Amino acid sequence: MGPLLSLAALLGACQSDDDRALDVAVIGAPSALLDRGGRLGPAAQLVQAATAQGLVALDAQGQVVPALADRWIVTDDGDSYIFRLRDGTWPGGAPLNSQNVARALRQALAGLQGTTLGLDLADIADVRVMTDRVLELRLARPVPELLQLLAQPELALRLRQQGSGPFEIVRGRPGQGSDSQRGEGATRVHSSGRPSGTGVVRLVEIPPRRLGLPPLTDEDAPSRAVRLHALTARAATEAFTRGDVAVVLGGRFADLPLGQAAAGLSRRALQIDPAAGLFGLAVVSDTGPLAASEFREALSMAIDREALAGAIGLAGWTAAARIVPAPAATVGGLAGAAGAASTGGAPPPTAAPPVWTGWPLEARRAEASARVARARARNGGALPALRLAWPDGPAADAVFSRLAADFATIGVTLTRVAEGAPAELRLLDLVARYPGALWYLNQLSCAARRTICSATLDARLAQARAERDPDRRAAMLAAVEAQASGAALFLPLGAPIRWSLARPGQSGFAVNAAAFHPLPALVQPVN
Numbered sequence: 156m157g158p159l160l161s162l163a164a165l166l167g168a169c170q171s172d173d174d175r176a177l178d179v180a181v182i183g184a185p186s187a188l189l190d191r192g193g194r195l196g197p198a199a200q201l202v203q204a205a206t207a208q209g210l211v212a213l214d215a216q217g218q219v220v221p222a223l224a225d226r227w228i229v230t231d232d233g234d235s236y237i238f239r240l241r242d243g244t245w246p247g248g249a250p251l252n253s254q255n256v257a258r259a260l261r262q263a264l265a266g267l268q269g270t271t272l273g274l275d276l277a278d279i280a281d282v283r284v285m286t287d288r289v290l291e292l293r294l295a296r297p298v299p300e301l302l303q304l305l306a307q308p309e310l311a312l313r314l315r316q317q318g319s320g321p322f323e324i325v326r327g328r329p330g331q332g333s334d335s336q337r338g339e340g341a342t343r344v345h346s347s348g349r350p351s352g353t354g355v356v357r358l359v360e361i362p363p364r365r366l367g368l369p370p371l372t373d374e375d376a377p378s379r380a381v382r383l384h385a386l387t388a389r390a391a392t393e394a395f396t397r398g399d400v401a402v403v404l405g406g407r408f409a410d411l412p413l414g415q416a417a418a419g420l421s422r423r424a425l426q427i428d429p430a431a432g433l434f435g436l437a438v439v440s441d442t443g444p445l446a447a448s449e450f451r452e453a454l455s456m457a458i459d460r461e462a463l464a465g466a467i468g469l470a471g472w473t474a475a476a477r478i479v480p481a482p483a484a485t486v487g488g489l490a491g492a493a494g495a496a497s498t499g500g501a502p503p504p505t506a507a508p509p510v511w512t513g514w515p516l517e518a519r520r521a522e523a524s525a526r527v528a529r530a531r532a533r534n535g536g537a538l539p540a541l542r543l544a545w546p547d548g549p550a551a552d553a554v555f556s557r558l559a560a561d562f563a564t565i566g567v568t569l570t571r572v573a574e575g576a577p578a579e580l581r582l583l584d585l586v587a588r589y590p591g592a593l594w595y596l597n598q599l600s601c602a603a604r605r606t607i608c609s610a611t612l613d614a615r616l617a618q619a620r621a622e623r624d625p626d627r628r629a630a631m632l633a634a635v636e637a638q639a640s641g642a643a644l645f646l647p648l649g650a651p652i653r654w655s656l657a658r659p660g661q662s663g664f665a666v667n668a669a670a671f672h673p674l675p676a677l678v679q680p681v682n
Contacts, residue, residue: 176357176380177678180391182405185354188385189324193267193309197405198385200308205358205381205674207311207318210238210260211302215676217667219302223256223312223319233297240288244367245314246323251367253290257282259312260290267309271603275304275594278620296623300589307588308671320361321675322381354385358674379678388548392417395424395656402661404672406654407584408434408467409548414654415468427469428653428670431480432586433598436543436558436646440579441607444530444538451643453523454541456511457565458558463648466553474649477508478599479592479636504629505592506636523565531566540568544578584651586670592632593620599645606644 181188183198190199204212208222224238243251260282267273279301281293292301304310311318360379363370384391384400388410394400396417406414418425436454444450460474473480511519531538541562545555559569572578583605587594596616601608612635619631639645653670663676 185385193270204308209310217669322358403656408652409551432651434651435648437583453526455646456519456523542578
C-alpha cells in the first residue's frame with residue numbers, strides 16, 4: 156500500500172471510530188507531537204495548550220484570555236500582577252488553589268532556564284501565595300508584555316504531570332469517556348506521553364464535573380473531540396484536498412506553493428497570519444572571511460529582497476533589511492501596550508536602518524564586491540564556499556536559487572546543505588511572541604545560541620533590560636539594535652510566513668498575529 160493510500164486508510168479508520176471528531180493536520184514530525192519542555196515545536200504547542208492551561212491563554216484571535224486565573228490586576232507601578240484563580244479542581248480531584256498553581260508555575264519557569272522565553276521571563280522575581288485563591292507575581296521591573304508571555308503554551312501548568320484540560324489525550328474511541336471514567340475503548344497514553352507510532356493524537360474534552368465545574372445543561376451532549384495528525388506538508392495538503400482533514404496548521408514559507416495549490420483557484424481556504432518576527436540568515440560561524448563584520452554585512456547588502464518576494468510567491472509579503480520592524484508595536488497586527496504605554500502613546504525610539512538600505516542595488520553590490528575583494532586578498536586570493544542550512548520545499552528551492560544568484564554577483568559561492576548539517580549560515584524563522592525590540596534582540600543574544608556570539612552586545616542588552624525608565628530603556632534598546640545591525644550577526648530577509656488551510660466559515664479559526672490556532676476553539680459550538 157502506498158503512503159497516500161495508507162494515510163487515507165488511517166484517516167478512514169479513525170472516522171469509523173467516531174465521526175464527531177474533527178480531523179486536523181499539523182505539518183511536522185510525528186515524533187514531536189507530544190514533546191514537553193521549554194522548546195516546543197508547533198505540533199507540541201497545540202497539544203500542550205489543549206491539555207493544560209496557564210494562568211492565561213491565547214484564544215482563536217491570538218488575544219490573551221482567562222484560563223486558570225479568571226481575573227487579575229496590575230499595580231500602578233507595574234511591578235506586581237495579582238491573579239485570582241477560577242473555581243474548580245484539577246482533573247484528578249486535587250483543589251485548584253494558589254499553593255499548587257504557584258508550585259507548578261515555579262517548576263515551569265525553572266524548566267525554561269536557558270531558553271529565550273526564559274530570558275523574556277527573567278524579571279519575575281517571586282511567585283507569592285497571598286490567599287488560597289490569590290497569587291502574586293512580583294517583578295524586578297515592569298514587564299508590559301507579561302500576560303502575552305504567560306499565555307504561551309510552554310507556560311501551561313501541570314500538577315503531578317497532569318494538565319487542567321480543557322482536553323485530554325485518549326486512545327481508542329474518543330466518545331467513550333476518558334481516563335478515570337472511561338469505557339472499554341479508551342485508555343490513557345503510555346507514561347512516556349506517546350501513542351503507538353501512528354502520528355495521531357486523539358483529544359477529548361474533559362467532562363466539567365471532573366474539573367469541579369457545573370455540568371453542561373445538556374448532559375447527553377457528546378464531548379468535543381479532535382484528532383490531530385502530524386504529517387508532511389505534501390501529505391497534509393493532499394489530505395485537505397481529499398476532505399480527509401478539515402484544517403491544516405503549521406505551514407511555513409518553504410511549502411507555501413503546496414498550500415496555494417490545495418486552496419484551489421480562488422485560494423479562499425488559504426489563510427495567511429499577519430505575523431511579525433525574524434526571517435533571515437543567521438551567521439553561525441565566525442571563521443575565515445565571516446570573522447569580519449564588513450564581510451558579513453556585504454552579504455546582506457547583496458541580497459535583492461524585492462526579488463525574493465517574487466520567489467516566495469506571496470502577494471504583499473514584506474521584505475526588510477532591519478532586525479526590528481518599525482514600528483515594532485504595530486507590525487503584523489501586533490498592536491501592543493509595550494510600545495505605546497512606555498512613551499505616552501508615541502512610538503518608541505527605533506534604530507535607524509543601515510545606511511546602505513537607501514542606496515540603489517547596483518551601488519550596494521559594488522560596495523559589497525569591494526569588501527569581498529579585500530577578504531579574498533586577506534585569504535590569499537580564494538574564498539571558500541559558504542554552506543547554508545536550508546529546508547526542503549518548492550518555495551525554499553526558489554528562494555535559495557535567488558540567494559545563490561545574489562551572492563554570486565559579489566563573488567561569493569553559496570551551497571545548500573540539509574537543515575541539521577554543519578554550515579556557516581542557517582535559516583532563522585521565528586514568530587514574535589510579543590511586540591517590541593526586546594524580543595528580537597533576545598533571539599540574537601549569546602544565551603539564545605542562534606547566531607555567533609557578541610559579549611559586548613550582550614552586556615549592552617543586559618543594561619537595557621535592567622533599565623526601569625521606559626523611555627530610556629527604549630532608547631538603549633534602539634542603540635543595541637543599531638550595533639547588532641552593524642555587526643551583521645543576522646541577515647534579515649523580511650517577515651516570517653505562516654499559513655493554514657481552513658475553508659471560510661470553519662468554526663473557531665481566525666488568522667492572528669500570534670500565528671497560533673488553539674484546537675479546542677475549532678470544535679467550539681457555534682451560537
